[in-house]
Each structure stands twice: as C-alpha cells, then as structure tokens.
Amino acid sequence: MFNIFKYEFKGQLKSMSLWSISNVLLIVMFFALYPNFGEDAALMEKIMENYPEEMLKAFGMSTALPLSSVLGYLVFCFAFLQLMFAIQASQYGFGILSVEEREFTADYLMSKPVSRGKILFAKVSSAIISLFITLVISSIGLIVSIKVFNNGNPYEMKPILILLSSAFFFELTFLTIGLTVSVILRRIRNVLSFSLGLAFGTYIMNAVRAILDGKLLGYLTPFYHFDPAYILVHSAYDGKVVLISFGMIIIGSITTVLLYLKRDIYAL
Amino acid sequence: MFIIETNQLTKFYGKAKGIENVSLQVQEGEIFGFIGPNGAGKSTTIRTLMGLIFPTSGEAKIFGKDIISNGPQLRQEIGYLPSEVFYYDKMKVKDLLHYTAGFYKKDTKKRMNELVEIMELDTSRRIEDLSYGNKKKVGIVQGLLHSPKLIVLDEPTSGLDPLMQQKFFDIIKEEHRNGATVFFSSHILSEVQELCNRVAIIKDGSIIKTEDIKTLREDNYKKIFIKGKDLKLDQFNLQGLTRLILENNELRGFYKGDINQLTQLISQLNLKDVIIEQPTLEEIFMHYYK
Numbered sequence: 309m310f311n312i313f314k315y316e317f318k319g320q321l322k323s324m325s326l327w328s329i330s331n332v333l334l335i336v337m338f339f340a341l342y343p344n345f346g347e348d349a350a351l352m353e354k355i356m357e358n359y360p361e362e363m364l365k366a367f368g369m370s371t372a373l374p375l376s377s378v379l380g381y382l383v384f385c386f387a388f389l390q391l392m393f394a395i396q397a398s399q400y401g402f403g404i405l406s407v408e409e410r411e412f413t414a415d416y417l418m419s420k421p422v423s424r425g426k427i428l429f430a431k432v433s434s435a436i437i438s439l440f441i442t443l444v445i446s447s448i449g450l451i452v453s454i455k456v457f458n459n460g461n462p463y464e465m466k467p468i469l470i471l472l473s474s475a476f477f478f479e480l481t482f483l484t485i486g487l488t489v490s491v492i493l494r495r496i497r498n499v500l501s502f503s504l505g506l507a508f509g510t511y512i513m514n515a516v517r518a519i520l521d522g523k524l525l526g527y528l529t530p531f532y533h534f535d536p537a538y539i540l541v542h543s544a545y546d547g548k549v550v551l552i553s554f555g556m557i558i559i560g561s562i563t564t565v566l567l568y569l570k571r572d573i574y575a576l
Numbered sequence: 577m578f579i580i581e582t583n584q585l586t587k588f589y590g591k592a593k594g595i596e597n598v599s600l601q602v603q604e605g606e607i608f609g610f611i612g613p614n615g616a617g618k619s620t621t622i623r624t625l626m627g628l629i630f631p632t633s634g635e636a637k638i639f640g641k642d643i644i645s646n647g648p649q650l651r652q653e654i655g656y657l658p659s660e661v662f663y664y665d666k667m668k669v670k671d672l673l674h675y676t677a678g679f680y681k682k683d684t685k686k687r688m689n690e691l692v693e694i695m696e697l698d699t700s701r702r703i704e705d706l707s708y709g710n711k712k713k714v715g716i717v718q719g720l721l722h723s724p725k726l727i728v729l730d731e732p733t734s735g736l737d738p739l740m741q742q743k744f745f746d747i748i749k750e751e752h753r754n755g756a757t758v759f760f761s762s763h764i765l766s767e768v769q770e771l772c773n774r775v776a777i778i779k780d781g782s783i784i785k786t787e788d789i790k791t792l793r794e795d796n797y798k799k800i801f802i803k804g805k806d807l808k809l810d811q812f813n814l815q816g817l818t819r820l821i822l823e824n825n826e827l828r829g830f831y832k833g834d835i836n837q838l839t840q841l842i843s844q845l846n847l848k849d850v851i852i853e854q855p856t857l858e859e860i861f862m863h864y865y866k
Contacts, residue, residue, distance in 0.1 A: 311678035315664075412662035416718075419626045420679040421651035572589075572629040575619060576660050 309426040312417075316404065316434035324438045327396045331389060331442065332449035338385040339453035345376055347459065365518040378454060378463035379540045386471065386536040389446065390478060391511050394530070396442060397479040398503035400435040401486015405568065406496040414573045424569045432487070439479045447472045467543040471536055474545055478534040481553045482506065484560035491567040494574075527552055577640045579604050579726055579757040580625065584634035587620050594620035595781045597634065602759055607752055609772030609789070610761040617781040618761040619659075622730045625759075626656055638726065652681060655724035659731035661715035665704035669714055672703060673721065680722040688721040694743060708735045716744060720751065727751060727758045733767060745771060765854065796854075798835070802827040802842065803849040814841050830855065 356364065356375055373380035405428070408414035417427060450472070454463065485506060490496050514531035517523070526532030526549065533553040538546045580602035587594035595617040602608045612618055623629045625636055627647040636643045638650045663672050673692070677684045692699055695713040703711065712735045720727065727748065733741050748771065752758055762768050768775055769789060776786040800817075803826050812820060816833030831838050831852075842850060 311675060315675060319666075411665070412660070413664055415628060415658055416661075416663055418628055419651065419654075419656040420676070421648045422679055423648040426648075570630055573623070574629075575623065575658070576662075 309422060309430050312422065312427060312430035313434050316431050317437065320400075320434060320438040323396075323399070324442050327392065327442045328445040331392050331446040334388060334392065335385065335446065335449045335453050338388070339381075339457040342378070342381050342457045343459040345381055348376075362519045365521075373537065373541060376461075378458050378461050379467065382454070382468065382471070383537045383540055387511075387531070389450075390475065390531060390534070390536070391507060393439075393443070393446075393475055393479050394482045394507035394510065395503050397439055397482035398486045398506045399499055400439065401483040401488075402490050402496055402502045402506075403486075403499040404431045404435050405487060406490040406493075406499065409495060409573060410497065412576055415575065418573060424571075425565070428565065428568050432483075435483060436480070439483065440476065443472070443475055443479065447475075464543075467540045470543055470545070471539045474534045474539055474550075477550075477553060477557075478530055480557050481530040481533070484557045484564070487564045488560040491564050491571060530556075577604075578602060578637070579606075580608075580636070580638055580759060581640075582621070582625075582634065582636040585621065585624060585631055585636050586633045587624055587629065588632045593781045594629075595624075595778075598778070598781075598783055600776055600783065600786070602757060604757055605752075605755065606774055607748075607758040607760060607772045609768040609775035610759065610778065611763060611765065611768050611775055612778035613763055616778045618763075618778060619730055620781075621778070622656075622658075622728055622759075622761060625728065626654070627651070652722075653725040654728060655719040655722065655726070656728045657715050657719040657730065657732045659734050661711050663703045663711065663714060663718075665702070667703050668699070669697060669701055669703065669706070670699035672714065673699065673718060676718040677721060682722055684721045684723075687723050688717065691717040691720055691747070694747060695740070709737060709740065712736055713740065716747070720747065723751070723754070723756075725756055727756050729758065729760045731762055732760075733762070733764070741767075796832070798831045798838075799851075799853050799855040800827070800829055800831050800838070801849070801851040801853075802845070802847060804845050804847040807845070811845065812841070814838065 353374060353376065373383055375381055375384060408417055418424070451468070454468070486503070489502070496502060510529040511531055513525055513529040514535075517525040517529065517532055530553050533546070533549045535546060535549075578601045580600060582598055582600045585598040585600075586596050598617070598621055600621075610618055610621070620629070624631050625638065625643060627643060630644065639653065641650060643650065667675070673688055677688060691697075695716055697710070697713050697717060701710075703714070706714065712732075716732075729748075733744065736744060745767075748758060748760075758771070760768065760772060772789050774786065774788055776783050778784070805825065807822060807825050807827055809820060809822050812827065812829075814831075814833075814837060816831050816837075818830050818832070820827060820829035835852075838852070
C-alpha cells in the first residue's frame, strides 16, 4: 500500500508545486494592491456606493466589513483563492481513481496482491496530503502578504486562521464530490472540464444566490457553506450550513467506498 | 484441491451476457488451455478470476479459497498477463519493475534480472517510448518476477514476434517444470496444442467441452482443397471426408482419419493444386460441435 502512496504522491508533486506557486502569486498580487484600497477609507466607501448593490453582493462584499479594511479586502480576495482550491480539489477527486481506467492501468494495479480498499486509501490520503500542503503554503503566503501590505490598518489574526482552517474542509467537500461522481460514472474522459465545471458552477451558483438573496440555492454550493464574509465577521463557521458540506463528505465517502470496492474494471 | 475451480460462474454486463454457468476445474501442475473465438467469454472468465470484475452469480475458488474474499492474498501467488498491456507511461521500465516487486512479500530481484535478460529488455527506457512488442515484454517480466504458483495468460502472444514467442513459451514451460500451474487462453489452436495438457472450449459464454489435448489431436480434422480436371464427387468415396463442396473443378471439405488413405486417393487424380491444412478454430467449432 505504501508503494502506491509513494507513486501517487510523487506524481502529484508537480501539480502541488504549480498550485502552490500560482496561489501565492495570486495572493501577493491581490494584496500588493491593498494599500490603494486601504489608504482612504472614506473615499473607498464612496466609490463602492456607486457600484450596483447586486454586483457587490455577487463578490461577497458585506456591509459589516468594508473593502477598505484588511478583513473586508480579504473577503473579496479569498473567494478567488477558494475557486483555486475548488479546482485543485476537484481535479484530484475526478482524477485519482478514474485515471487508472482511462489509461487502462487498472488491470495492472488491481491484479496485484492489494485490495481495492488499500488502493483507495493510498490514493485518497496522497490527495489529501497534497491539498493540505498546498493549503499550508498558500496560507503562509497569505499571512505574510497581510503582514507586509496591511498599510498600517488594524486586523485580528484569529478570524483569518479560522477562515484558513475552513478551506481544508472546503477542499474535502470538492474532493469527495469528484470521487463520488468518478465512481458513479463508467468513465471520465476529461478531468479538467469536469473540475472546471464543478468549481465554476458552484461558484456562480453562490454569486446568483447572493444577488437573489435566496438561501435555497446556497444549500447546494460549498462556496456558501464556507462563506468567507460570514466566517470573518463571526470568527466562526456558519454552524448550520456547514453541516451540509460535512454531510456531503460523509455520504460521498461512503458511496465512493461501496461503489469502488465492487466496481467492474472494463478492458479496452 | 483444484488450483482453479469455478462453479456455475455467471457474469452479465447489464443485460448483455458475458459468461453463463461456467464450471471449470484446473488441477495442480496442468497447463490448461482455454480456447474459443473472440467474444466467447475468455477474458470475462479471466477478469473475474483476477478480481477485476465481479460475478453476477456463481463462485470461483483459487487454491481452494474464494476469489472475492481472499483476492489480495491469492494474488501473491498469481501472475497475470493480459493481451493488451498498459503501464504508467511516465515510468521507466526499471521503476515499474521495482514498483511491481514492492507488492510481493518474496524477494524477487534475482528472477526479475533473469527475465529481463532472457527477454532482452532495456530497463532504462520510458514506458511511453516502448514499441508494443517491448511493452509486452515488460508485461511478461512484471507478471512472472514473483515466480507465481499460478500463471494466468489471456491471449498473451499477440504483438510478440515469433522469436520472442518461442522464448516466452520456453519460460512458461520452465515455470511449469518448476511446479507452476498455467491457465492459458487463446484463439490460436496451434499454440494451445504446443503447450497445453487439457483444454476447455468456450463458445457464446458457455463451456461446450473440456478435453484432453491428445484426444483433440487424434480427432484432428484437416481442411482440404483440391483443384483438378473433371473432378466428380463420387471419386471421393472415402470415409472421413465430410462437407464436400465441388464447384468449378475445385473441391473443398474436411477430412478426419488416416492421412495416408487420403493421400493415396489424391495420388490417383489428375490435379492442378492441393492444400491440406489445419482448420481454424471457428471451422472446428462448426464441424465438431454443431
């Protein structure tokens, strides 16, 4: 089992490094612009007032945290970082199991003396560790960026750490959705289109939810379950809706295990 | 105890039949042939035995243990070579072989190196750069490096040139001498005849006959083609000649019996051409089992 993990992890090193680098670049670019926003709070508020309310909502801007504040600016940026996390996690979810069947290597792997359960465990733990490492590197980039570019504006560290911790469960949700879909479908031909579809689909769903002020749509999207504005304002997860994501993780994991253990592997 | 024993093994892919009520018994030390035309269910049976697909009903045991509940443990002693081989493209051959070795409890190093040498395999190359035949060689080494007690071969010779095929057969024979049992599926009768002690013939998902290879050989039909002048059907009044068709002075048919009698008969005719050959497996099916 350990050799499968080792092989998987080695294969993910490249993707992990690329995601880490691009996440850190994204964060630094965003926060390098912050001093312009945080300079003159009053002016900023005025500018924002000129934008249609729907648009501000769509970007997750909340009245409790103005864009000129460090945390308010973080709300705005973090949605994009979440989008990156969502794409990466979905890619692993849709990819790690389906790749063996897409490239017909499942015949090789599963005819070896190793159980399906162990294969699944090795692959999923490698993906989780890769996601975690990417998240830690991105978090360090984020914290350092805030320290460098805060422009002397005050901010609290605790809500930021809670927000970053939420990203891990956010990623697990996307990972599990990807895994579940990949064991339900017979074959996934293009992992990228599935991942982009899931990540952008749920992101847009959340934006529409914000504009319409309807909660129902929000229940379906992890972007709402882990709403950065809520977490930063309350210094806590949104207790009820976050349970939906946890439920998805549990149900998805059980489905994945049950279906994968009994899955028929087709030959070319 | 049988090495492989299946009991009413059945697999449906949705509504499509893969195999139905397949019951097989392979004894220790046998080279057991499994022949049938393409799509007859050979691969379905083998993939079920290997735990790649799951039976709809029935059961199968290997080394006396159920294949589903003991799959991983049983596969410690099974070597498998499919007809189409696919490995991780980015890996080098030696990395793949070491990766493979990592699954087995025994020390496989010595045998691995021997096999690499026999198959003349360049282990420093990447899998994606290998030709199909070379990938197949990788398949042979990775399938046999742990000196398995049961070797499962699913149409293994496709893509191997005749020289490599012979080397491969020699390896299989050697493994067999050292005590391995071999389960060998093929649609090529001649290679089955070269290797096997016993064969099962499968058609449309069901076993139609299990026979000693000797019987099969003695019962051997020849396919004949004779071209000559003024041929008449009543000239061919020899027992054993069947399904004769005479058209434009060309005679086609099958013969089973003493070959000398046939050549004697033919020698009396005025011929332009004569061909006596092995019938294809499909032709055997048509004449043997209809």
